[in-house]
Amino acid sequence: MSCVQQFPQHLLDLVKTSKYVHVATCSTDCIPSVSLMNYIYVPGERSFAPEDRSCDYIVFATLNNTEKYQNIISNPIVSLLFHDWxxxxxxxxxxxxxxxxxxxxxxxxxxxxxxxxxxxxxxxxxxxxxxxxxQMSATIRGHAAVIAPNSEESSHYKKLLLRTNPDAHVFIEDAKTVIIKVKIQSAKVTDSENNTSIYT
Missing domain, CATH: 1.20.5 (Single alpha-helices involved in coiled-coils or other helix-helix interfaces)
Structure with missing residues (x-):
């Protein structure tokens, strides 16, 4: 069973409706980096590849010459911060x-x-x-994978990203842009009263 099936509705609503996510990556030298990104939430049943349909994903675009991209290549474990802005x-x-x-x-x-x-x-x-x-914040931990550029899967997710984030079209359609999909593995939710819940 996917851990997302255990998420409470308010957490799913936050992940589904937020416009931005803070993406935290780390190099092999343990140097952290955080970026604010547009994204889409992709439930397993809507994943492009049949083998992905037992999991849920966060998908975003990045340029292939960024620190974030290099970090993901060398260390695919990432954290994603969602906040009730x-x-x-x-x-x-x-x-x-x-x-x-x-x-x-x-x-x-x-x-x-x-x-x-x-x-x-x-x-x-x-x-x-x-x-x-x-008011709450949610940190999702996951495993990031780079989708092969120019593949059907890459085109599929680019179209979804553009539909959801039309204001980011210059960035998403850049020749150096690659699509990253993050397999959701766990979540930690903290509210304004410092109550914390963990879902794995």
């Missing part, structure tokens, strides 16, 4: 809104005449707490 952004905006409360509003609360504002403030703080409960 939408919740984090909303949380930041709400906190910023709270910090920008007008001086007159603050004076109303201090004088005891700002019941309405006080109620809004309480509701906002409660909403912030709820947002924090759902």
């Amino acid at each position: 939408i919740t984090a952004k909303n949380l930041s905006l709400k906190k910023r809104s709270l910090s920008k409360s007008s001086a007159s509003d603050q004076e109303e609360v201090a004088e005891g005449s700002g019941t309405s504002h006080s109620s809004k403030l309480l509701n906002l703080l409660q909403e912030l707490n709820q947002s924090e409960l759902f």
